[in-house]
Amino acid sequence: MTDTRHPALSAQDPEIAALIGAEEQLQADTLRMIASENYVSAAVLEATGTVLTNKYSEGYPGKRYYEGQQNIDPIETLAIDRAKALFGAAHANVQPYSGAPANLAIYLAFLQPGETVLGMSLPMGGHLTHGWGVSATGKWFRGVQYGVRKETGRIDMDEVRDLALAERPKLIFCGGTAVPRTIDFAAFAEIAHEVGAVLAADVAHIAGLIAAGVHPSPIPHADVVSTTTHKTLRGPRGAMLMAKEEHAKAVDRAVFPGLQGGPHNHTTAAIAVALKEAATEDFRAYAQQVVTNAKALGEELAARGFELVSGGTDNHLLLMDVTSKGIAGKPAAQALDRAGIVVNYNTVPFDPRKPFDPSGLRIGTPSLTSRGLRASEMATVAGWIDRVVEAARDQDEDTIAKVRSEVKALMDGFPAPGLPVA
Ligand SMILES: *Cc1c(COP(=O)(O)O)cnc(C)c1O
Numbered sequence: 001m002t003d004t005r006h007p008a009l010s011a012q013d014p015e016i017a018a019l020i021g022a023e024e025q026l027q028a029d030t031l032r033m034i035a036s037e038n039y040v041s042a043a044v045l046e047a048t049g050t051v052l053t054n055k056y057s058e059g060y061p062g063k064r065y066y067e068g069q070q071n072i073d074p075i076e077t078l079a080i081d082r083a084k085a086l087f088g089a090a091h092a093n094v095q096p097y098s099g100a101p102a103n104l105a106i107y108l109a110f111l112q113p114g115e116t117v118l119g120m121s122l123p124m125g126g127h128l129t130h131g132w133g134v135s136a137t138g139k140w141f142r143g144v145q146y147g148v149r150k151e152t153g154r155i156d157m158d159e160v161r162d163l164a165l166a167e168r169p170k171l172i173f174c175g176g177t178a179v180p181r182t183i184d185f186a187a188f189a190e191i192a193h194e195v196g197a198v199l200a201a202d203v204a205h206i207a208g209l210i211a212a213g214v215h216p217s218p219i220p221h222a223d224v225v226s227t228t229t230h231k232t233l234r235g236p237r238g239a240m241l242m243a244k245e246e247h248a249k250a251v252d253r254a255v256f257p258g259l260q261g262g263p264h265n266h267t268t269a270a271i272a273v274a275l276k277e278a279a280t281e282d283f284r285a286y287a288q289q290v291v292t293n294a295k296a297l298g299e300e301l302a303a304r305g306f307e308l309v310s311g312g313t314d315n316h317l318l319l320m321d322v323t324s325k326g327i328a329g330k331p332a333a334q335a336l337d338r339a340g341i342v343v344n345y346n347t348v349p350f351d352p353r354k355p356f357d358p359s360g361l362r363i364g365t366p367s368l369t370s371r372g373l374r375a376s377e378m379a380t381v382a383g384w385i386d387r388v389v390e391a392a393r394d395q396d397e398d399t400i401a402k403v404r405s406e407v408k409a410l411m412d413g414f415p416a417p418g419l420p421v422a
Contacts, residue, residue, distance in 0.1 A: 030340040035317035035364025039417045047270035056262045082275035089242035095263040099204045099228035102239035103129035109254035110198045119173035121145035123347040130173040153310030164195045175202035180313040189221035198223045208232030211278045212287030235274025238267040290316045293365040296375035300382030317364040321348045327393040335392030340407035371414040
């Protein structure tokens with residue numbers, strides 16, 4: 001079989017070409033519900049696979065250490081200008097390689113080693129880079145961690161304030177990876193001001209929702225905003241930092257030369273394309289539908305006896321404790337994967353189980369919404385999840401196999417952006 005999609009690659013390296021082809025098939029056939037994933041457009045994909053990968057461009061537009069930047073400077077400037085316009089930011093840096101390095105640049109810009117950072121604890125829904133112990137941010141800085149209230153599953157703002165007053169952090173992070181509710185940036189800013197801390201809002205998961213106006217923006221409240229570009233924002237793998245004008249120099253110096261070398265120009269171009277797409281009415285409708293779908297899915301799952309952390313969602317993700325179904329998160333996630341429904345197992349707040357074998361599942365709607373699924377399909381999706389989780393508990397592989405074929409049949413009717421139509 002000749003691969004018309006990647007002819008040079010198939011000829012040069014059939015092994016890798018075959019694996020990429022198989023991945024295309026997997027992404028086409030499955031219901032992808034990892035909350036941090038998405039499908040980029042064909043235009044974004046094309047931009048990432050260009051000769052821009054051949055270039056070195058250390059520095060910033062107009063201030064480079066290399067010649068030959070005639071095309072790179074306008075590309076990066078377009079990405080910066082689009083980011084500023086889309087989010088209403090005073091300053092944007094589009095060079096961070098990904099979300100974790102972007103966050104490390106924030107530490108480098110504002111903290112000395114050993115100084116204190118207050119962030120949300122990882123098992124409560126925060127990110128490793130918010131001062132968690134195994135991360136460089138928790139080893140080289142003093143991490144103090146807040147969580148959610150047991151009764152509500154929502155961030156405990158009283159605890160945030162009490163910890164801030166007691167520990168006097170230099171930096172406070174808000175945002176997370178498994179936070180199904182709206183983040184109150186204004187409340188975080190008030191606490192940060194009270195203790196003289198820098199407020200960093202890490203909106204990696206919700207950047208697309210913010211761009212579309214379906215989640216409040218941190219821009220008026222935070223000193224610095226970090227985001228990945230590849231989650232709800234639907235761009236290439238990468239990241240951005242946005243900041244108030246007074247912090248522009250510190251942020252830029254931290255990214256380069258503080259932390260990184262040359263920017264990934266193919267990624268910068270693809271970020272620019274994604275930002276152009278995110279400014280459209282179509283994208284606003286998409287982001288709204290992501291939330292509508294997540295809420296509908298949450299209601300359908302709750303009706304089937306699933307326990308949702310915080311009782312539901314305001315955004316693109318749901319976190320649920322599956323132990324009430326008589327199974328743990330990991331075997332449930334593995335069974336769902338066999339059924340073509342791709343999710344991740346996750347800790348739930350106050351999880352009595354171990355992080356590598358926790359009680360919960362995290363599921364999200366960004367990818368399936370990119371394929372055009374709507375609220376009317378969410379009952380079907382919830383029904384599948386319920387059947388598979390119960391089948392896994394009952395060791396009923398026939399049901400799992402049956403759901404696998406139903407998933408494929410449905411997904412065949414919703415072609416994925418950027419993928420070949422079968
Ligand atoms: C995904 C994520 C990151 C890290 O992004 P990578 O690109 O995986 O390094 C950082 N913070 C939050 C809140 C995230 O969700």
